Amino acid sequence: MPGKPLALDDIDHRLLAELQADADRTLRDLGELVGLSPSAVLRRVEGYKAGGLLERKVAVLDTSQVPDLVLAVCLVTVERQTPEHRRAFCDLLKRTPQVQQVYDVSGVWDYVVILAAHGLPEVRELAERLFEADENVRKLTTLFVLDPVKTGCAVPTRPMEA
Amino acid sequence: MPGKPLALDDIDHRLLAELQADADRTLRDLGELVGLSPSAVLRRVEGYKAGGLLERKVAVLDTSQVPDLVLAVCLVTVERQTPEHRRAFCDLLKRTPQVQQVYDVSGVWDYVVILAAHGLPEVRELAERLFEADENVRKLTTLFVLDPVKTGCAVPTRPMEA
């Protein structure tokens, strides 16, 4: 359960931006970057974790170094959106390692799913297992990624300055 | 420049999976997890970095904790794909913090772009600045994210077992 005071100052914003860009630095380095002592940085970071803002730290691999890796963007339209179906559908996607991201969206499509598989055959198999086998999925459009121009999950913590 | 021997064994795969799930663990913990001493784990991880497989470690924030954060998936179709335009277009996207991901895709659309902005106005402004202002962008479809069901950048390092 989130819900915390959440009052970030300029240093917090800079710290979060740095951590999202590269979380593999020492507290001392981060401290110098934002003008704070190592212990102060640690206490802030611990605060983010405790408050749930900072979810976790993860390693990011270079997709081009993984042999045969194929990325695909799937646009999915379902028949009817029942709560039960939605839960089952999302749970399956969450449990599937090859499913990188899932977004419930508004508009003509209902879901945008990003897959990361090994070779086209695996993409096809996933598409069948996850979508075509689902009675409730009406339409599926798969866009193959030719080039992952930019990747990451960083989000700006404050509005644009301009 | 990548290009390395790249011969991963079972332990490497498990280690990479663990690091992609949570990179904030000690070498000792990781070692116990895969059955290796801390120093052996370190040497492997250093190897991934040196080979370029492991790009970096990043902090992941809980998007629901960032006030007013709006995610959107943009499907972009361009007029003509010239190398110059492509470079300029991609560079601009790479330099824009609110642009989380960019995929060059095959099919009816040319690019899939994921935006993370503060409030709808910012999304609109970004859409104008990044796409509508570009003479070469012919069509833009924006899908607003109602719920980020699953997020992350983890990729499987080996084919499905089944």
Place this chain on the structure above:
DNA sequence: CTGCGAGCGCAAAATTATTGCATGCCCGGG
């Protein structure tokens, strides 16, 4: 059979992350 080369565990050494503590600052209430 013998000579590498790769990778490992162990233990020492170097760095870092953590914790305790006293101080300075900002506010709200005498």
Place this chain on the structure above:
DNA sequence: CCCGGGCATGCAATAATTTTGCGCTCGCAG
């Protein structure tokens, strides 16, 4: 205007973790 109390910080001591050196074992090729 002066007086706490809460809060965040720096510093220094302490606890851990990371990093390095070294000797050993295993698999393979000469």
